Amino acid sequence: MVFLWPDLLWLLLALPLLVLLYAWLLRRRRVAVLHFPALALAREAQGTRSRWRRHVPPLLFLLGLAALLVAAARPLAVLTLPSQQQTIMLAMDVSGSMRAADVQPDRLTAAQNAAKAFIADLPRHVRVGIVAFAGSAQLAQLPTQNHEDLVRAIDSFQLQRGTATGNGILLSLATLFPDTGIDVSALGGRQAMTRPQSIDEVGKPPHRGGRGADQPPPVAPGSYTSAAIIMLTDGQRTTGVDPLEAAQWAADRGVRVYTVGVGTVAGETIGFEGWSMRVRLDEDTLKAVAQRTQAEYFHAATAADLKKVYETLSSRLTVEKKETEVAALFALGGAALLVLAGLLSLWWFGRVL
Numbered sequence: 001m002v003f004l005w006p007d008l009l010w011l012l013l014a015l016p017l018l019v020l021l022y023a024w025l026l027r028r029r030r031v032a033v034l035h036f037p038a039l040a041l042a043r044e045a046q047g048t049r050s051r052w053r054r055h056v057p058p059l060l061f062l063l064g065l066a067a068l069l070v071a072a073a074r075p076l077a078v079l080t081l082p083s084q085q086q087t088i089m090l091a092m093d094v095s096g097s098m099r100a101a102d103v104q105p106d107r108l109t110a111a112q113n114a115a116k117a118f119i120a121d122l123p124r125h126v127r128v129g130i131v132a133f134a135g136s137a138q139l140a141q142l143p144t145q146n147h148e149d150l151v152r153a154i155d156s157f158q159l160q161r162g163t164a165t166g167n168g169i170l171l172s173l174a175t176l177f178p179d180t181g182i183d184v185s186a187l188g189g190r191q192a193m194t195r196p197q198s199i200d201e202v203g204k205p206p207h208r209g210g211r212g213a214d215q216p217p218p219v220a221p222g223s224y225t226s227a228a229i230i231m232l233t234d235g236q237r238t239t240g241v242d243p244l245e246a247a248q249w250a251a252d253r254g255v256r257v258y259t260v261g262v263g264t265v266a267g268e269t270i271g272f273e274g275w276s277m278r279v280r281l282d283e284d285t286l287k288a289v290a291q292r293t294q295a296e297y298f299h300a301a302t303a304a305d306l307k308k309v310y311e312t313l314s315s316r317l318t319v320e321k322k323e324t325e326v327a328a329l330f331a332l333g334g335a336a337l338l339v340l341a342g343l344l345s346l347w348w349f350g351r352v353l
Contacts, residue, residue: 003075003076004075004076009069009073015069018062054348056341056344057341057344057348060344064333064335064337064338064340064341066334067331067333067337068331071328071330071331075325076326077326087126088126088128088228089129089130089172089227089229089230090115090130091169091229091232092115092133093133093134093235095133095135097234097235097263098111098262111232114300114303114307115310116154117310119150121311124145125145128141128143128144128145129143129172131175133163133164133171134160135163135239135240136164136167136187137170137187139171139175141153143175162240163237164237164238164239165233165240165289166241167240167246169231169246169250170241171184173253176255187241218251219252220254221252221254221292221294224255228257229258231258231260232262233262234262243285256294257289257290259289259290259295260299260300261286263281264301298312
């Protein structure tokens with residue numbers, strides 16, 4: 001525990017002085033009893049129970065005063081509190097490889113079911129937006145608190161060719177920050193479906209490459225707590241922006257990109273629109289994206305794994321550990337102890353301390 005005003009803790013040194021004062025008053029009282037035999041007889045009649053009772057109110061008073069002095073120093077503690085994140089972007093892969101059945105009944109259906117369960121468990125105040133990406137990225141649903149609209153958007157996914165993971169990240173980021181300078185049309189156009197793009201083709205380059213004067217300076221990765229991106233994919237990037245460059249753009253904005261890998265690392269061969277392809281999970285890239293943005297990577301090899309991943313993300317995104325001032329709690333506890341000390345003293349002895 002740390003304190004905003006630690007110098008006030010020196011006042012706690014006054015407490016031993018109060019203990020010495022209390023001991024001196026007790027000694028004076030014993031001297032008075034010795035000089036007056038009638039008082040000694042009355043004290044003997046009170047018994048042992050009354051003797052320990054007389055020390056309880058002063059002890060409670062001392063503890064209450066100590067709590068108030070600690071509160072005055074404004075203590076800080078790390079508490080688990082409801083998260084202030086208001087928006088979550090789900091970037092979901094709808095490439096042809098998502099028809100693979102190594103995750104039952106198939107990768108896309110398992111991802112859709114898990115995403116809908118994730119949304120159902122979120123607090124109503126959290127807004128969710130959905131980006132679907134394959135060879136290009138499309139905004140399937142603007143951020144909303146309406147769970148029914150989100151479910152309809154997820155159910156409307158159509159499989160397409162290509163896997164542009166970087167485009168999915170950038171479109172999610174552009175939805176969160178419309179002023180990023182990202183050309184949204186380039187993320188969903190035909191150009192994105194035919195060849196890889198550089199970050200310069202969809203927006204101004206990150207700070208290391210010469211950020212434009214109209215762009216804000218980078219912030220610490222993971223420092224933006226009002227939004228997060230969850231990217232779910234099963235394959236390697238085949239087109240579009242490099243996902244690591246897109247991740248750096250997100251990191252410069254402080255946005256965490258949690259990545260979820262669906263399927264097996266070994267992959268399998270599937271057919272799609274007359275094409276035969278081997279689909280493998282690119283875990284190294286997904287881990288790098290999460291690491292660069294101070295987020296986490298999760299692997300889901302089965303439908304049950306995928307559901308657990310979303311449950312974990314739901315719990316982590318709706319609560320957060322945060323350093324919080326707890327002076328009010330100490331002040332409340334101190335005041336309660338002082339009141340209790342006074343009430344017990346009145347009840348047992350007919351006076352306040």
